[in-house]
Amino acid sequence: MSTPPKILAFDVFGTVVDWHGSIVAEMTRLYPQVDGDAFARAWRDGYQPAMARVRSGELGWTRIDELHRLILDGIAADFGLQHLPEHERRQLNRVWHRLNPWPDVVEGLTRLKRRHVLTSLSNGNIGLLTNMARHGGLPWDCVLSAEVFRAYKPDPRVYLGVAEVFDVAPCDVMMVAAHQDDLAAARACGLQTAYVERRLEFGAAHPKDVSPDPANTLHARDFIDLADQLEQEPRPSAA
Amino acid sequence: MSTPPKILAFDVFGTVVDWHGSIVAEMTRLYPQVDGDAFARAWRDGYQPAMARVRSGELGWTRIDELHRLILDGIAADFGLQHLPEHERRQLNRVWHRLNPWPDVVEGLTRLKRRHVLTSLSNGNIGLLTNMARHGGLPWDCVLSAEVFRAYKPDPRVYLGVAEVFDVAPCDVMMVAAHQDDLAAARACGLQTAYVERRLEFGAAHPKDVSPDPANTLHARDFIDLADQLEQEPRPSAA
Numbered sequence: 001m002s003t004p005p006k007i008l009a010f011d012v013f014g015t016v017v018d019w020h021g022s023i024v025a026e027m028t029r030l031y032p033q034v035d036g037d038a039f040a041r042a043w044r045d046g047y048q049p050a051m052a053r054v055r056s057g058e059l060g061w062t063r064i065d066e067l068h069r070l071i072l073d074g075i076a077a078d079f080g081l082q083h084l085p086e087h088e089r090r091q092l093n094r095v096w097h098r099l100n101p102w103p104d105v106v107e108g109l110t111r112l113k114r115r116h117v118l119t120s121l122s123n124g125n126i127g128l129l130t131n132m133a134r135h136g137g138l139p140w141d142c143v144l145s146a147e148v149f150r151a152y153k154p155d156p157r158v159y160l161g162v163a164e165v166f167d168v169a170p171c172d173v174m175m176v177a178a179h180q181d182d183l184a185a186a187r188a189c190g191l192q193t194a195y196v197e198r199r200l201e202f203g204a205a206h207p208k209d210v211s212p213d214p215a216n217t218l219h220a221r222d223f224i225d226l227a228d229q230l231e232q233e234p235r236p237s238a239a
Numbered sequence: 240m241s242t243p244p245k246i247l248a249f250d251v252f253g254t255v256v257d258w259h260g261s262i263v264a265e266m267t268r269l270y271p272q273v274d275g276d277a278f279a280r281a282w283r284d285g286y287q288p289a290m291a292r293v294r295s296g297e298l299g300w301t302r303i304d305e306l307h308r309l310i311l312d313g314i315a316a317d318f319g320l321q322h323l324p325e326h327e328r329r330q331l332n333r334v335w336h337r338l339n340p341w342p343d344v345v346e347g348l349t350r351l352k353r354r355h356v357l358t359s360l361s362n363g364n365i366g367l368l369t370n371m372a373r374h375g376g377l378p379w380d381c382v383l384s385a386e387v388f389r390a391y392k393p394d395p396r397v398y399l400g401v402a403e404v405f406d407v408a409p410c411d412v413m414m415v416a417a418h419q420d421d422l423a424a425a426r427a428c429g430l431q432t433a434y435v436e437r438r439l440e441f442g443a444a445h446p447k448d449v450s451p452d453p454a455n456t457l458h459a460r461d462f463i464d465l466a467d468q469l470e471q472e473p474r475p476s477a478a
Contacts, residue, residue: 065406117369127405130356130381142369142382147404165386166366167304 002171004233005192008112009144009162009176011153012122012129014201017099017136019044024203026095034079037203046071051123051152061150063125069093079202086194096124101138102198108223109139115235119144121162121175123152154185163191172236176226180213187215194218194226241410244431244473248383248401250392250416251361251368253440256338256375258283263442273318274443281317285310290362290391300389302364308332335363336370337444340377341437347462348378354474358383360401360414362391393424402430411475415465419452421450426454433457433465 020040027036050067053059118141129143148150149161163170170190178198197210212219220226244279259279266275290308292298358381360376366386385391402409409429436449451458459465
């Protein structure tokens with residue numbers, strides 16, 4: 001590591017919260033007739049194509065809440081949910097505000113916060129991320145989102161925007177994510193990067209390859225391991 | 240009160256933090272030859288004219304950190320600080336990141352957070368507000384700033400932006416401030432408003448008129464009184 005990062009910027013869906021497990025739990029409780037695992041993966045599968053419609057200009061700037069709803073409306077019939085009334089659709093769509101953190105997250109963030117400024121850096125919208133932080137007890141110093149920069153990751157404006165907001169060099173920011181493509185885009189902007197293993201992001205039936213990429217600054221099993229590793233480094237100077 | 244607000248949006252300089260007292264304390268410690276009271280008021284007096292230069296288009300979008308620095312450079316000679324080296328000017332300009340909360344603030348916000356989503360809504364930039372929250376232990380759920388909306392209060396985009404971010408009606412948001420003009424602008428956008436008395440905002444030598452304006456939804460002595468009053472209301476439904 002060159003110098004310890006002042007700012008840690010966290011991807012959220014999959015990295016901080018277990019979207020698959022949280023959605024399966026909600027479906028099992030409310031709609032037990034639906035295959036929750038397939039439903040959760042189908043909903044998430046619509047995410048990149050929906051953002052691509054915004055990037056291409058086909059849709060204007062759109063919050064993730066609305067994209068989640070478009071995708072939900074698109075897949076409902078495939079899962080026998082085509083007759084779900086409006087208020088139930090709206091309530092179900094808000095499940096993304098109620099996703100549960102992985103078990104190591106609150107302890108890990110609490111330790112990391114002692115030395116580093118912690119911000120979310122998600123394509124999720126500010127309201128979603130704020131409600132999620134209240135739900136899960138996530139101790140962010142600041143909620144940054146694609147919504148602030150009006151661009152989705154992996155657009156460089158999002159990664160460089162963090163450095164601008166805090167008036168630091170890009171290398172003073174470390175992107176933390178469970179996705180190598182997110183980290184590669186951050187690295188191309190000059191950020192440090194930490195990969196976090198979330199082998200069960202897509203559920204126990206679909207384990208993910210979590211092989212290390214030597215291009216990352218750090219590779220951590222979870223947020224506690226990340227805190228262990230960063231605490232070995234000198235304390236960063238003030239942001 | 241019509242219905243209890245879901246979101247509380249707080250003005251920061253003067254309402255949450257004691258800018259005058261914090262700057263006087265820093266000047267007394269570092270530059271005891273300067274009249275800290277006059278210096279703090281001169282610095283703050285430059286604030287509205289500097290924002291007016293951005294509003295008029297004379298300056299492009301500018302963060303408050305940079306406006307504070309422009310004002311500092313403009314008044315330095317009046318206080319015998321014209322020879323202050325660059326690193327000291329930079330360090331002094333960051334005093335706005337180190338302002339101390341009024342004594343009732345942390346306890347009041349902690350109580351208010353149980354029932355309401357708490358966000359800053361300041362013309363200060365995100366980095367400044369985040370560093371200040373770490374310095375003072377301010378338990379924001381979310382750091383909203385003029386920087387998010389690319390407009391300064393009292394522009395309606397700032398007040399309405401909070402309601403949009405949280406996908407609620409304007410009347411579900413309550414603006415909390417120690418300044419009647421900020422509250423009047425919020426009210427014109429349909430927000431509820433709470434005035435908080437900060438009689439000593441400009442120092443003990445310059446007490447402020449803190450008379451109630453019946454147009455506000457609430458009038459509170461401090462944040463503890465505000466928590467007392469809001470806890471009398473029914474619990475708001477989820478944001």
